[in-house]
Amino acid sequence: MRYLSCGLLVIGLGLWTNARGANDQNAVVAPHAKQLVAVRGEKLAPFDAPQFLRAPYLVLYFGAGWCPDCRKFSPSLVKAYDQQPATSRRFEVLLISQDRSEAEMRQFMIREKMRWPALAYSEVAGAKDLARYHPNGAIPWLAVIDHRGTVLLQSESDKDAEEVLKRLEARTASPDVPR
Numbered sequence: 001m002r003y004l005s006c007g008l009l010v011i012g013l014g015l016w017t018n019a020r021g022a023n024d025q026n027a028v029v030a031p032h033a034k035q036l037v038a039v040r041g042e043k044l045a046p047f048d049a050p051q052f053l054r055a056p057y058l059v060l061y062f063g064a065g066w067c068p069d070c071r072k073f074s075p076s077l078v079k080a081y082d083q084q085p086a087t088s089r090r091f092e093v094l095l096i097s098q099d100r101s102e103a104e105m106r107q108f109m110i111r112e113k114m115r116w117p118a119l120a121y122s123e124v125a126g127a128k129d130l131a132r133y134h135p136n137g138a139i140p141w142l143a144v145i146d147h148r149g150t151v152l153l154q155s156e157s158d159k160d161a162e163e164v165l166k167r168l169e170a171r172t173a174s175p176d177v178p179r
Contacts, residue, residue: 025053028149029094032127036094036117039109044102047117055092057152057172062134062141064098065108070140073161074112080169081116090172091144096130097121098139144168 036047063070081093095118097105102121119127133143138158145151153164
């Protein structure tokens with residue numbers, strides 16, 4: 001009987017851990033996990049998303065290489081992202097390109113040294129669930145969401161991305177934010 005109880009406990013813990021792990025994934029981006037790409041050398045390659053999907057916060061970055069304000073803002077976002085320990089990021093970034101082609105998106109990512117993924121260019125137009133986080137079409141535009149998709153911080157115009165980033169950095173500096 002003791003072995004049966006221990007076995008049920010182990011099975012129960014395994015099921016709880018698996019269910020908990022699935023719930024920790026970002027519910028908004030998880031359906032797009034196989035549509036994510038990242039720069040590898042000079043090319044875009046599929047991005048393996050497991051850790052990325054478990055970040056406490058996700059910044060949806062709507063931007064484009066042709067946009068002067070995006071080119072001005074991107075280095076600040078890259079710096080904030082790169083200052084985090086790679087093994088315990090408090091936020092991740094997903095580029096949702098507003099470029100005119102995949103080649104422009106790739107060049108923007110390379111030029112700005114973006115180490116985070118982007119939604120594949122061919123998938124952007126069909127990603128209506130992500131477009132709802134970009135209500136007025138202005139860029140650069142940030143929407144910071146939690147793993148359930150709740151908007152925690154969001155741009156109000158194309159001129160406040162720096163302010164949203166500062167508020168995100170203040171929020172993630174708290175020791176209460178999981179790593």
